[in-house]
Amino acid sequence: MRSHKTKAQLKSFSQPFLSVSSHSAIAMQASNAFKAAFLRKMLEGLQLGLQTSENMSLAERKEVVKVSSDVAMAFARGGANWSRAIITNLSKEGKTKSLVRTMLGKDVERFNKPSHTSKKVTTKKILKRSYRIRRTVRKSFASGLTRSLVKKRTQVLKRIVPGGDSLNDELSFLGETLDYVVSLKARVDLMQGIANAVDALNRR
Secondary structure, three states, X not given: OHHHHHHHHHHHHHHHHHHOOOOOOOOOOOOHHHXXXXXXXXXXXXXXXXXXXXXXXXXXXXXXXXXXXXHHHHHXXXXXXXXXXXXXXXXXXXXXXXXXXXXXXXXXXXXXXXXXXXXXXXXXXXXXXXXXXXXXXXXXXXXXHHHHHHHHHHHHHHHHOOOHHHOOOHHHHHHHHHHHHHHHHHHHHHHHHHHXXXXXXXXX
């Protein structure tokens, strides 16, 4: 009963969050289509995962929310390298495998197919921004010592961005990183909006 109530509450507040604006320094914005797909899939995950919420511990409920959010973000983005990596990793874990497969259905196979790591990101805005960053890096970091530092930091970044280790092409990696950051920012904004809305509803 509680999960159905939560779903109804979230649904009633989902529409206003499609226009949530970002105040960060990142100029690019996630599309309304991404936001709508994220909200729809996350609500589905919460409904499925919290069906027996009365018998679940707080830690288990948090895990359902996290997995639902991860899957929703990957699903909303589609065929990006990082989104495939998220689904592949979650599909291997015993505790989350069932929920992931139930949420995605037949789509899980599409996400688990090996991606072509040499394929460049096709979003024009991301490519344009990647070229700009690439030129800036080349101009600003000319010394061998600094290049070594940049290489080390890039390696660290590749461990943070899902699937980053499989990308050897600099341009593809920059594009994937920017795409992941934009999607992650949209996810945080939407989840914060949902949390605020539910909190306001509970205070009535």
